[in-house]
Amino acid sequence: VLPRCSYSTAPKSESTVRINDKEFNADDFTNITPKISSYLGQNLHLQKHNPLSLVRQRIVNYFYSSFTHGGNPSFSVYDNLSPIVTTRQNFDELLIPADHPSRAKSDCYYVNRGTLLRAHMTAHQSELLKSGLDNFLMIGDVYRRDEIDSTHFPVFHQPSFDPEHPHKFTNSISDAMKQSCHTLEATKLMEAQLKNHLIGLVQTLFGENIEHRWVEEYFPFTHPSWELEILYEGKWMEVLGCGIVRNEILANAGPNHSIAYAFGLGLERLAMALYKIPDIRLMWSKDSGFLSQFQTNDINTKITYKPVSSYPQCVNDISFWLPGNESSKKHSLCYSIVYRHLERTLTQAEVNRVHKEIEQAAVNAFNIVIR
Ligand code: FA5
Ligand code: MG
DSSP states (O other): OOOOEEEOOSOGGGOEEEETTEEEEOOTTOOOOHHHHTTTTOOGGGSTTOHHHHHHHHHHHHHHHHSEETTEEOSEEEOOOOSEEEHHHHTGGGTOOTTOGGGSTTTSOEEETTEEEOSSGGGGHHHHHHTTOSEEEEEEEEEOOOOOBTTBOSEEEEEEEEEEEEOOOOOOOOOSSOOTTSOHHHHHHHHHHHHHHHHHHHHHHHOTTOOEEEEEEEETTEEEEEEEEEEETTEEEEEEEEEEEOHHHHHHHSOOSEEEEEEEEOHHHHHHHHHTOOOGGGGGOOOHHHHGGGOOSOTTOOOOOOOOOSSOOEEEEEEEEOOOOTTSOOOEEEEEEEEOOSSSOOOHHHHHHHHHHHHHHHHHHHOOEEO
């Protein structure tokens, strides 16, 4: 059952927004639409045979193999945190200034002035740190008012990781290389670990020869920061942002004597490059011609997406009694047959004609009785 969003018809000043059966006051910031709300709870990253879920599992396995302690995973995975967060979680806790452009109404889906659909998984970093965790992987759907194209969609999925290490602090200056409280040695060590882990991940997914490059970036919540790009279809595609967590964030949340790095990946972009899916919008396809290509019990199977007809499917069921002794218990089966033309939309009448022929052929060949 998918959650729905609806708007009450009350006068504007006291109008409310319902999401997931929860009521929120609407105000001048409210810009969430019923269409966007319909994505909440779909959790593509948790659907068994969805490409995003296959990549999610491979990422989790990779981190399990790299972060273990005495044979057990040394981090926790959160993949079902609610995407409805406060502006405090999404921005303030991450030191994002009040006038930062990423807070603009034109960039986010606001429920109201204080509440929005998270724009990144980093929104949960502080609460998890405060709950005492020091190594965690968060995966979920995030929402941004981005212009749609082949690599951008207003809803996408982000695995985000945050491992921490003990650190002896110094008092020096902050510069392009590091934060003032960190030693240059520790910063360099963290940078090397962070980059190794991420390169290790893309090599595990794509093979040793994956072409990649690091680009210097700026995030208010990390310093220094980078983005990783991989070569996809002859063009550089950004797949993640990362950096060394600002010490103020760790200190505010509790663990003061440690240094941590963090990153946020674009799950769709990795899935696109891995399975050669040409357009991010296909990830939302409910078409069995798309989904059936990812029906595998081995997440490491090499899959190359084959385009399916863009004309709609038409589904007719065939339901029949198996042949058997009249007196014995009758056994019936039902199959769904998907019809689709490669060059045009089929009409129900012509589908019915073919369907009748299949029924007749099954009766003749297997002696079944159509129900
Ligand atoms: C962030 O979201 C940071 N929170 C990442 C981070 C985490 C940095 C922790 C430092 C520490 P960014 O906005 O670049 O960063 O998004 C991360 C990735 O999400 C991008 O590299 C891209 O792969 C993906 N992404 C961003 N916008 C979209 C979109 N509209 N559609 C699909 N994927 C997107
Ligand atoms: Mg970016």
